[in-house]
Amino acid sequence: MSDVFSPLRQALTWRDLWIALAEIERELGVDVPESAIEELRAGRDSVDLARIAEIEAELRHDVMAHVHQYGEVAPGARPFIHLGATSAFVADNAGLVQLRDALALTSDRLLAAISALSEFAGRWAHLPTLGYTHWQPAQPVTVGKRATLWLQDLVADLEQIRLLQVEMRFRGARGTTGTEATFLELFEGDGDKVDELNRRLSERFGFTGTWDVVGQTYPRKFDHRVLSVLAGIGASVARFAQDVRLLQSFGEIEEPFGRSQIGSSAMPYKRNPMRCERAGALARHLCILELDAAWTASVQGFERTLDDSANRRIAIPEAFLCADAILQIVANVSSGLVVHEAVIRARLDRSLPFLVTEQVLIAGVRKGGDRQELHERVRVHAMAARERLDTGSEDNDFFRRVAGDLSFGLSMEELTGLSRPEDLVGRCPVQVERFLRERVAPLLEGYSGSEAPELRV
Amino acid sequence: MTASQNSDLPFPLLRRGKVREMYDLGDALLMVASDRISAFDVVLPQPIPDKGAVLTQISRFWFDKSGHIVRNHCISADPDEIVKLRPELAATRPLWAGRGMLVEKAKTFPVECVVRGYITGSAWKEYSREGTLAGEPLPEGLIEAQELEPPIFSPATKAETGHDENITFDQMKGVLGTKVAEYLRDTSLDLYGFARDYARERGIIIADTKFEFGTSGTGEVLLIDEALTPDSSRFWPADQYQAGATPPSLDKQPVRDYLQELVNEGRWDKSPPGPDLPDEIVESTSARYREAYRRLTGEELPDFK
Numbered sequence: 001m002s003d004v005f006s007p008l009r010q011a012l013t014w015r016d017l018w019i020a021l022a023e024i025e026r027e028l029g030v031d032v033p034e035s036a037i038e039e040l041r042a043g044r045d046s047v048d049l050a051r052i053a054e055i056e057a058e059l060r061h062d063v064m065a066h067v068h069q070y071g072e073v074a075p076g077a078r079p080f081i082h083l084g085a086t087s088a089f090v091a092d093n094a095g096l097v098q099l100r101d102a103l104a105l106t107s108d109r110l111l112a113a114i115s116a117l118s119e120f121a122g123r124w125a126h127l128p129t130l131g132y133t134h135w136q137p138a139q140p141v142t143v144g145k146r147a148t149l150w151l152q153d154l155v156a157d158l159e160q161i162r163l164l165q166v167e168m169r170f171r172g173a174r175g176t177t178g179t180e181a182t183f184l185e186l187f188e189g190d191g192d193k194v195d196e197l198n199r200r201l202s203e204r205f206g207f208t209g210t211w212d213v214v215g216q217t218y219p220r221k222f223d224h225r226v227l228s229v230l231a232g233i234g235a236s237v238a239r240f241a242q243d244v245r246l247l248q249s250f251g252e253i254e255e256p257f258g259r260s261q262i263g264s265s266a267m268p269y270k271r272n273p274m275r276c277e278r279a280g281a282l283a284r285h286l287c288i289l290e291l292d293a294a295w296t297a298s299v300q301g302f303e304r305t306l307d308d309s310a311n312r313r314i315a316i317p318e319a320f321l322c323a324d325a326i327l328q329i330v331a332n333v334s335s336g337l338v339v340h341e342a343v344i345r346a347r348l349d350r351s352l353p354f355l356v357t358e359q360v361l362i363a364g365v366r367k368g369g370d371r372q373e374l375h376e377r378v379r380v381h382a383m384a385a386r387e388r389l390d391t392g393s394e395d396n397d398f399f400r401r402v403a404g405d406l407s408f409g410l411s412m413e414e415l416t417g418l419s420r421p422e423d424l425v426g427r428c429p430v431q432v433e434r435f436l437r438e439r440v441a442p443l444l445e446g447y448s449g450s451e452a453p454e455l456r457v
Numbered sequence: 458m459t460a461s462q463n464s465d466l467p468f469p470l471l472r473r474g475k476v477r478e479m480y481d482l483g484d485a486l487l488m489v490a491s492d493r494i495s496a497f498d499v500v501l502p503q504p505i506p507d508k509g510a511v512l513t514q515i516s517r518f519w520f521d522k523s524g525h526i527v528r529n530h531c532i533s534a535d536p537d538e539i540v541k542l543r544p545e546l547a548a549t550r551p552l553w554a555g556r557g558m559l560v561e562k563a564k565t566f567p568v569e570c571v572v573r574g575y576i577t578g579s580a581w582k583e584y585s586r587e588g589t590l591a592g593e594p595l596p597e598g599l600i601e602a603q604e605l606e607p608p609i610f611s612p613a614t615k616a617e618t619g620h621d622e623n624i625t626f627d628q629m630k631g632v633l634g635t636k637v638a639e640y641l642r643d644t645s646l647d648l649y650g651f652a653r654d655y656a657r658e659r660g661i662i663i664a665d666t667k668f669e670f671g672t673s674g675t676g677e678v679l680l681i682d683e684a685l686t687p688d689s690s691r692f693w694p695a696d697q698y699q700a701g702a703t704p705p706s707l708d709k710q711p712v713r714d715y716l717q718e719l720v721n722e723g724r725w726d727k728s729p730p731g732p733d734l735p736d737e738i739v740e741s742t743s744a745r746y747r748e749a750y751r752r753l754t755g756e757e758l759p760d761f762k
Contacts, residue, residue, distance in 0.1 A: 377676065384675050400528040404677035406636050412525065 001324040004101045005317040011047045013094040014066055017205075018081050019044065021173060024200045025083060028193045030186055036077035043074035063087040084186045085173060088216045088304075092171040095312075096218060097205060099226055100168060102320040103161055109327035110158045110233070111447050114151060116334035118440045121147035124339060125432035128421030129252065130348045137351035140421050143253070143339060145428035148435050150243065153236035154330070155439055160229040167225070170207035171218040172198035177303040178214040215303035220296050223312060227293035230319045234286030237326040241276035241283065244333065248273040251343045256336030275455060279329040286322035289315045332455045345421075350389065352419050353398035354382055359418045360402060360410070367409035377405055466549050475500055476509075476688065482543060482559075484674075485532060488513075489557045490683070494742070496712050501731040503739050509556035510761060511746040512686045517558060518754050519652060519685040526647045529680040530560040530671070536761055555761025563671030563679045567615050568629050570641050572649035574608040575664040577601065577691065577703045579623075591623040602664070603700045608649055610642045613667075640678060641670050652685045659752050661707060662698055666690035687749055707749050711741045 003009060019040045026032040048069055056065035063082075071078035082089070125144035130137050173194075175182045180194050187193035198210045211218055247253040248271075255273050257263075263270030292315035296308045357378050364374045385398035399415040402408050468480040468487065475495050480487040490512040492504035517534035533539050536554040540547045543559060573580055573590070580590050581601050588594060591611045599605075612629040613621040630638040645668050656663050667689045669682035683689050692707035706713060715738050719725040725732050734742075750758045 380675050381677070395524070397524065397528055400524065401673075401675065401677050404528050404673075404679065405675075406640055406678065407676075409636070 001102065001105055001321055002317075004098055004105065005320070007049055008047060010094055010098070011049070011052070011066060012044065013097050014063075014090040015040070015044045015047070015070060017090050017093050017201075018067075018070065018085075020201060020204045021085060021089070022077070022080055022083065024197050024204075025186070027200070028187065028197060030083070032080045032083065033076075036074075036080050039074035039077040040070075040081070043070060043077075046073040048073075061087075063090060066090075084175075084182045086176045086182075086216065088171065088176075089173055092217050093201075093205065095316075096168065096170055096207070099223075099316070100165070100206070103165055103168075103226070106230070106233070106320065106323050106327070107158060107161050107165075109324055109331070110154055110161065111443065113327045113330040113334065114154050114158065114440060115444055115447065116331045117147060117151045117154065118436050118444070120144070120334050120337055121151055121432050122436050125429045126422070127339070127341065127344065128348060128425050129344045130351055137355065139355055139426075140348060140352070140424045142425050142428040142432070143344070144432040145425070146243070147334075148432050150236070150240040151440065152435065153239065154233075155443065157229065157233045157236055158443065160232060164226060164229055168207070168222065169209055169211045169218070170198075170202040170205060171214055172201050172210035174198075174210070174214050176216055178216060215300075217300075217304050217308070220293070220300050220308055220312075223316065224290070224293040224297045227290045227315065227319050230323045231287045231290035233323050233327065234283040237330055238280050238283035238287070240330060241273075241279040241326075244276045244337070245273045245280070248276075250347060252340055252347065253344075254338040254340070255333045256338065275329050275333050279326045279333075282322045282326050286319055286326065289319045289322070293319075329455060348421055350394075350396050352421065352424075353385070353396050353415075356419045356424070357382065360408070360415065363410055363414065363418060364408040369407055369409070374408060377407055378402070381405065466552060476512075477683075482545070484562065485543070486560050486562055487539075487543075487546065487553065487557050488560050488683075489553045491556070494709070494712060496709060496716055496731070497727045499727065499729050499731040501712070501734055503734045505739060505746065506743045507758060508743065508746045511750045511758060512683055512688055513556050513558050514758065515686045515750060515753060516683045520680070522655070523648055523651060523680070523684075526651060527644045527678065527680050528673070529684070530563055530673075532559040532561060534558040551762070555759070560681070561673055561679065563673050563681050565615075565669060565671040565681065566633060566637070566641065568624070568632060568638075568641070569613045569615055569621055570645040570668040570670065571611045571613055571623075571665060572608050572645050572668070573605055573611055573665040574649060574653050575602050575604050575662070575691075575693075577664055580611070580665070581703070583623075592625055600701050602698070602703045608646060608653070610646055612642075615669075637678075641668075644668075644670070644678070644680075648680070648684075656685075656692075656753060657695060659755070660695045661749070661752055662693040662695050662704075664691035664693055687746065692749055708745045709742065711738050711745070 019037065022032045022037050022040060026034070026037060051072070052065045052069045055068050056062055059065055059068070067081050070081055074081075121144040123144065124147065125142055127143045128140045129143050129146065131139050131141040173183055174180050180191075183194045183197060184191060187197075202209050244253065244255055248255060254271060255275050257271045261271075262268070263272045292311055296311050296315070299305070299307055360378060361371060361374050365371050381398055381401040385396055385401060389396060399412060399419075402410060403412045403415055466478075466480050466487070466489070468482060470478060471481045471486065472479040476491050476493045478489045478491065480489065490509035492506060492508045494501050494503075494505045494508060513534055517531060520529045520531040523529070533542065534555075534557070536550060536557070539557065539559045540550060546553070546557075576584055576590075576595075576599055584590055584595055584599060585601075588597065590609060595609075610626065611623055612626060613623050615621060624632075626638065626642065629642075632638075633641070648668060649663070649666055652666070653663050663685065666685055668680060668684060671679050671681045673679045687706075687708040693704040694707050697704045712734065715734065716725065716732070719732055720727060747758050750756075
């Protein structure tokens with residue numbers, strides 16, 4: 001990902017844009033000599049960033065510094081470089097190329113994360129686990145069903161990226177205020193040739209046309225669209241990471257932990273969820289970066305103001321680098337999550353009796369009990385069992401109390417029969433299987449898969 | 458800890474049985490098993506060191522193990538925990554540590570729930586005379602100490618003094634109602650079956666036992682009193698068991714043998730007061746109680762302080 005935003009790659013994209021501009025101008029009848037174009041092609045790779053910096057220090061203009069250094073290695077083309085163009089021609093078009101390439105990489109990372117997480121969800125589709133609402137015990141779900149919630153978020157993010165890829169356009173050659181006046185002059189009033197220039201430019205760089213209208217720049221609102229989608233990834237990952245961290249604090253599920261990894265410098269027994277903590281930290285920053293883009297879009301004045309540039313140079317690459325990093329963490333963690341079934345079961349058993357009080361009531365009424373009386377009995381026994389747990393007991397004795405209360409007429413066997421976890425998870429397994437089959441499988445079709453990324457954490 | 462005849466704690470004494478005291482702590486009870494020993498229904502003058510702790514801790518062991526069958530009244534038998542829960546007991550700790558169990562208050566059902574897995578003692582006497590147990594016929598041809606399969610539930614009334622009296626199950630239903638009677642019978646049989654199998658693997662035959670039940674403050678049935686101890690049950694060493702004769706008692710046999718000898722020699726007529734026990738009889742009996750605890754739990758009796 002950092003390669004997409006590297007100065008060298010940007011300089012080369014700029015040169016490709018200048019070469020394409022000269023070539024297409026010549027194709028459309030502008031007097032640019034073939035020899036000049038050949039010099040441009042020959043000198044394309046001779047980017048001297050140190051020299052460019054030197055020139056920029058003198059001229060205080062980055063695009064012109066690149067033009068001059070290019071001119072030094074292609075002197076015969078010097079008079080024609082950037083003909084008719086404004087800085088935004090290279091800066092914005094190259095920026096869009098960066099966005100496109102970065103979105104493609106992000107899409108790959110999402111697929112890798114979705115692939116790893118979907119395997120996990122499928123594998124544990126049937127394992128009951130305590131559900132939580134308000135972070136308080138609630139009806140059981142399955143481990144795979146909860147993972148499918150995380151998965152669904154990532155799938156939505158991928159769909160958003162695909163939408164962006166369809167929506168995005170090239171800026172093209174439009175002039176300083178987006179009027180195309182300079183090019184109209186260059187083509188001696190032939191507007192069709194201006195359109196043709198932009199059509200060919202878009203095609204050369206793999207875009208499906210240019211924005212309908214632009215100022216000097218492509219709409220900064222699109223930057224915000226991109227960063228909002230990336231921030232969406234941040235939100236999805238932050239939530240995944242937080243759930244995993246909580247599950248690890250319960251001892252139910254742990255992120256992978258190296259055999260010789262050290263959890264704490266002071267507490268050697270510790271196994272900290274550091275990967276997910278890192279993902280959470282970066283995801284939070286990623287979510288914040290969306291605000292930069294929103295604000296930048298909101299302050300663009302008239303045909304353009306330059307208060308976008310310095311902010312975008314930080315916000316956009318950082319956002320993609322954050323998204324890249326956290327998606328790798330998701331793929332890595334998901335492919336190595338350790339599930340402690342015994343702990344999951346023990347924690348479930350502790351709360352389970354309280355979660356089936358309605359079933360206990362119904363069963364008691366079937367045995368001839370009075371619903372209202374039994375309700376009060378249930379309340380008394382539940383409070384007593386709860387108090388016992390609160391004073392340090394490990395096991396929940398609610399069923400034993402009910403079994404010993406002969407107004408219910410229910411045996412321990414009947415009571416435990418009411419609370420078989422696998423009978424209480426509703427349609428969790430079906431939901432997981434259906435989501436994997438109908439939503440995930442089509443996305444992964446043709447996806448070759450990649451090894452879970454090694455993390456340097 | 459020195460052997461104790463009486464605990465005499467500064468709390469209202471709810472009940473003093475042959476070998477136990479029950480103190481009222483307001484919303485809970487402290488049940489203290491003394492080291493007193495009785496034989497032929499007579500309490501003997503010499504206490505047996507560690508006997509009370511063994512009884513209490515064996516009860517605690519079974520209470521922990523049998524919670525899946527029925528809830529019981531035990532809150533704790535660990536002195537540290539008891540003092541933490543009831544600080545007012547800290548000052549008298551040496552008088553009850555190990556022998557004391559903090560228990561929930563319960564309303565006791567007036568029926569003792571006896572389960573017999575082997576035919577011996579008074580049951581054998583009745584059977585060999587009448588062919589019945591508690592008035593109900595048993596299969597013919599049983600021999601002394603033969604295993605009863607399935608075990609037999611034989612309830613008895615609780616007599617404040619003297620012998621408990623066997624009653625029929627129908628009589629029990631008359632006292633407690635059918636629902637409660639059936640629940641207590643089924644629960645007693647479940648508890649006995651569970652304990653019999655567990656103990657047999659550890660070399661102990663629990664030939665018969667007596668449970669007591671009550672109703673808790675929240676209205677459900679609780680297993681109370683002591684449970685599955687050598688005092689409430691007959692413990693036989695499995696390696697000395699053979700149907701046809703009643704095996705020696707795992708715990709009390711030295712006392713019984715000694716007293717029987719006195720009776721045979723005409724030196725004691727089984728009426729109170731009981732005769733003094735020689736030191737070696739006291740010591741070997743104490744060792745047998747500790748051995749019962751060790752066999753059952755796989756651990757040495759802790760040194761309670």
